[in-house]
Amino acid sequence: MNFYFAPMEGLTGYIYRNAYHDFFNQIDKYFSPFIAATQNYTFKSRDWNDILPENNQGLILVPQLLTNNATDFINASKKIKTLGYNEINLNLGCPSGTVVSKNKGSGFLAKKAELDAFLDEIFTHSITKISIKTRLGKDQHDEFYELIEIFNKYPMEELIIHPRIQKDFYKNTPNLEIFRDALSLSKNPVCYNGDIFSVEDYRKFTEDFPDVGTLMLGRGLLANPGLIPEITGGRQLEKALLKEFHDRIYEDYQKILFGDRNVLFKMKELWFYMIPLFADSAKHAKKIKKAERLYDYEAAVSSLFREREILSV
Ligand SMILES: Cc1cc2nc3c(=O)[nH]c(=O)nc-3n(C[C@H](O)[C@H](O)[C@H](O)COP(=O)(O)O)c2cc1C
The missing domain is CATH 3.20.20.70 (Aldolase class I)
Incomplete structure (x- = not known):
């Protein structure tokens, strides 16, 4: 294919x-x-x-x-x-x-x-x-x-x-x-x-x-x-790999976009699609959506990866 x-x-x-x-x-x-x-x-x-x-x-x-x-x-x-x-x-x-x-x-x-x-x-x-x-x-x-x-x-x-x-x-x-x-x-x-x-x-x-x-x-x-x-x-996505992938995108957006707001806007758009990959993620999704500073965003993403598992599809 x-x-x-x-x-x-x-x-x-x-x-x-x-x-x-x-x-x-x-x-x-x-x-x-x-x-x-x-x-x-x-x-x-x-x-x-x-x-x-x-x-x-x-x-x-x-x-x-x-x-x-x-x-x-x-x-x-x-x-x-x-x-x-x-x-x-x-x-x-x-x-x-x-x-x-x-x-x-x-x-x-x-x-x-x-x-x-x-x-x-x-x-x-x-x-x-x-x-x-x-x-x-x-x-x-x-x-x-x-x-x-x-x-x-x-x-x-x-x-x-x-x-x-x-x-x-x-x-x-x-x-x-x-x-x-x-x-x-x-x-x-x-x-x-x-x-x-x-x-x-x-x-x-x-x-x-x-x-x-x-x-x-x-x-x-x-x-x-x-x-x-x-x-x-038949290889299921590993959480560690997804985190590295996320971090790479997040860092690269910071290199080309001006200001936290623009970076966060891009990342939140991505999370709109990606968040259902995690089990029981409503609370974390809300935190990510609400983040207005990079620091808050990073904390929300870290706790999602720490506390939640990827659903098998
Ligand atoms: C947010 C968003 C942006 C899109 N932008 C484009 C685009 O620029 N050009 C295009 O041909 N299709 C665009 N599409 C349509 C997708 O390429 C695709 O045809 C559509 O999502 C259906 O495929 P999927 O079910 O695999 O997502 C967009 C779709 C979405 C949801």
Whole structure:
């Protein structure tokens, strides 16, 4: 099985990505959180830093663009290519209101003719390979049948499918029936993404879909960074390793972020996903959330690691 690390804005930037890669490895491709392609061909320094080769040594990264403007996509991809990248991922999945209202991300899926024209343009003029990360549609699951006819016109590196619609956000469950149809209808290689949180989820998915060779995982890896070693080797995550992994991320954020508040904001976002890994963690979770100084945060994290055990998943 090929494993991809899903892009997650605010969470899987290069600090987390490098720590993950050094401690757990086993990821075939990482995808950058989305970078908005703008009309003036400039990138935010935060986005640019995230994909700089010196910040991503020894791992395979695919930068992701968010736009519905073909010229902006082409110009941004040319600039990204100067860093040595040969694949760009297009975000057709983001469900957030501010993105969708501009007909970008999964909002673009509702504009089928415009999407087709956009893809025609970028596949004709782009100088890199293109992969697409998509949902099934904006409002209805069966929009996918029209979308796949559009996607099939273009030779993409791969089609990554998160089988929800925009309206679902992250609620409900992935629509595996339509995903099954997608597998047989797609002329492009397909990667599955969605709700693989445990060894059991993996076992069930691979039993139901033995032909899928590539899985993208997001929240499942944030919640349990040791999930892939558990899937592939039956090795349960050790608390000491998780602590070292945490400390590395925490120290690295302190090197690049200004002020305790920013560091703590990042760490708390991570704990939102990771805290359920610990048994009976409500009290500790509250302490971590309330911490306003590094000293209080460190004390809360130390007592969590000292007093609580990791649940087996
Ligand atoms: C906080 C958060 C940020 C995300 N940021 C991005 C993003 O920048 N680009 C993208 O394509 N998907 C983004 N996603 C979606 C994930 O990549 C993934 O498709 C989704 O979480 C489903 O996979 P999972 O069930 O394995 O987590 C984000 C999801 C979350 C929860």
